[in-house]
Amino acid sequence: MAHDNPTLRRRTFLAAMAGLPFAATAAPDGLHDWGAAPDFRGITQWFNSPALSLDGLRGRLVLVDFWTYACINCLRTLPHVNRWAASYADAGLVVVGVHTPEFAFERAPANVQAAIKRHGVKHPVALDNDYATWKAYDNRFWPAAYLVDGRGRIRYRHFGEGDYDRTDAAIRTLLERPGRA
Incomplete structure (x- = not known):
């Protein structure tokens, strides 16, 4: 309690x-059930992947990472996100970056593509120029991470930098579950 x-x-x-x-x-494991995760909405372009949906990712653990390439806090978090995407992909983790621009120049797809390449982002990235997915998650922070279990429930959230070990532990805990529940 x-x-x-x-x-x-x-x-x-x-x-x-x-x-x-x-x-x-x-929950007994210290994780929480924050409710059903909203699907990706209003995405104007996808990078590194065809369009994705949470229904299509059912049964997989999904890390939804809200970021923008001109945010220093996001850039300091990105190596950890990239590492999780690479390290846990075979175990069932799908990382989806949701690039939500803070400034007008961050809305240009070519600029986002260049930043993805510059920072070695290989996981799918959704361009959320109209903040539709951002609003659906009621998000207010860059960076922000949400872990969505295989049933489509938000089980973990983290805002800002830090707590990388705690986020890693939450990923491992959820990956160990049958059906990723």
Whole structure:
């Protein structure tokens, strides 16, 4: 319960102060059920992949990574995201970068493509110029990571840099589950 766990109590308080919803059901493994993950919406272009949907990825663990190439925090996180994409692909992880621009020049597909190449991004990247997927996730941060289990439920979220070991542990925990549930 939140009142018995100082970390969860602190996160609940911080989420409330930031105006974020914090309604999650705790699981015995420390992960939460944040509800059904919205599908990718309003994507204007896909890089490194044909168009994807969460229904099409059912049964796989999906890391949805909101980023933008001019954000220094995103660029410092990107090597970890790239490593997870490469290291855990054979185990069932699919990383989908959702590039949501902060500045007008980040909307140009050619600029995004050049950044993907420059930073060695090999996983699928969706161009979310109209913030449709961003809004569907009620996201407010760059970078932001959401782990979606094989049933399509958000089981883990992280905003900003850091906690890479915790994110890695959540990935491994969810990959070990039958059906990725």
